[in-house]
Amino acid sequence: MTDRQEVISAIEKGLAEVLERQLPDITEDTRLFDDLRLDSSSVLELLLLVEDSTSAAVDPETLDIDHLRTVRSFADYVEGLLAAEEGRT
Amino acid sequence: MAATAVSTLERVESYLPERSLRIEELAEHLGLRRAALGVFRKFYGLDRLRFDPDLPLSDLLRPAARAALATLPDGAHVSYLIYAHTTQAVAPPDVEVAQALRADLGLESAEAFALSQQACVSSLGAIDVAGELLRADGDPDAYALMVTGEKAYSPVVQHVPNTAIMADAAAACLVTLDGRGDRVRSFVTRTLGEYAEWLELTPEQNTEFGERYGARIAEVINQALAEAGLALDDVELVIPHNVNLLAWRQTIKELDVPAEKVFLDNVPRYSHTFASDVFVNYTTLRDEGRLTDGAHYVLVSVGLGATFGAMVVTHHRPGEPQT
Numbered sequence: 001m002t003d004r005q006e007v008i009s010a011i012e013k014g015l016a017e018v019l020e021r022q023l024p025d026i027t028e029d030t031r032l033f034d035d036l037r038l039d040s041s042s043v044l045e046l047l048l049l050v051e052d053s054t055s056a057a058v059d060p061e062t063l064d065i066d067h068l069r070t071v072r073s074f075a076d077y078v079e080g081l082l083a084a085e086e087g088r089t
Numbered sequence: 090m091a092a093t094a095v096s097t098l099e100r101v102e103s104y105l106p107e108r109s110l111r112i113e114e115l116a117e118h119l120g121l122r123r124a125a126l127g128v129f130r131k132f133y134g135l136d137r138l139r140f141d142p143d144l145p146l147s148d149l150l151r152p153a154a155r156a157a158l159a160t161l162p163d164g165a166h167v168s169y170l171i172y173a174h175t176t177q178a179v180a181p182p183d184v185e186v187a188q189a190l191r192a193d194l195g196l197e198s199a200e201a202f203a204l205s206q207q208a209c210v211s212s213l214g215a216i217d218v219a220g221e222l223l224r225a226d227g228d229p230d231a232y233a234l235m236v237t238g239e240k241a242y243s244p245v246v247q248h249v250p251n252t253a254i255m256a257d258a259a260a261a262c263l264v265t266l267d268g269r270g271d272r273v274r275s276f277v278t279r280t281l282g283e284y285a286e287w288l289e290l291t292p293e294q295n296t297e298f299g300e301r302y303g304a305r306i307a308e309v310i311n312q313a314l315a316e317a318g319l320a321l322d323d324v325e326l327v328i329p330h331n332v333n334l335l336a337w338r339q340t341i342k343e344l345d346v347p348a349e350k351v352f353l354d355n356v357p358r359y360s361h362t363f364a365s366d367v368f369v370n371y372t373t374l375r376d377e378g379r380l381t382d383g384a385h386y387v388l389v390s391v392g393l394g395a396t397f398g399a400m401v402v403t404h405h406r407p408g409e410p411q412t
Binding site for chain 2: 017018033037038039040041044045048049058060061063065
């Protein structure tokens, strides 16, 4: 079981890699596109990195970019994937 | 010949260089991180592509053009050779590709010129222009040859951020009026000049362009169908450009059609080949026996700049009576 803080840490770690710079302070309200100026590809890169460091499995067919707009919605989405994963095992 | 004569696609041919790579083999060449390539593979649906830097442009263009020309009936002649391309500079400044191609194909009596203003929609646009020129001339034995094909000659051209990894391919389409081939029922384009900066858009513009991409494609498809007097249900298949699966998943949702209605098999095989995709995909479908006589198809592409284009055609096999 990965808790919320681990998911947030995975997002922070992924963000540092995608942005290639030290992160400003982020909160769950931080907006990935508007505040951090990620584009659609870099948000997906972040998702791949978080997928790698947790056991979440993203289905590209059902992905909705709206899930990835803020740190909160991103973490909710990843937690949802992890819960679904646990339900299957 | 009546000014209302219908443009017909008499023969479509395509050509792909043999050298096939996995996208990961381009990581260093394109300066792409592992995660960025992972995005292209997992979310954009890319796998392999054709890319041969050693193949001269003339050798890329020749096979499909010659194959299409070989079907020209006795007594007919080619009045126009139109070279349609996406990148404005495809050759050194002292080489005029359309003129070189005319000489290479032995089409000295044809008027040859190039079109690139609609980027990856230029090939569909060239077919529209060919029809208009032939209608203006009124010569019943006249044909036009549209040739498309260009090389991903630089990383700047090959990697379109957030969008595509471009690859090599070529295609040709022999066009006449009221012939026995596929009938062009409508052609619609929408150009949005606010994206004229191509690869220099702001992150906000890129995001907005990406988010509205599917809706805008759906718009031109629906408009082209309306002009053809058809509905989406009447269409056998949408034959799209191979930009990526993410964009087409979005478009399929906008169109509210089953995913099978859009032919996407070639995205992981060939990736986006500039203005050639639609014709490469057409020949794949034809060679697999998947084009039905009398059925309607929508050819769709999007060009940077940005132009959204859709052409509705009714397929006719050679030798089958027209309906």
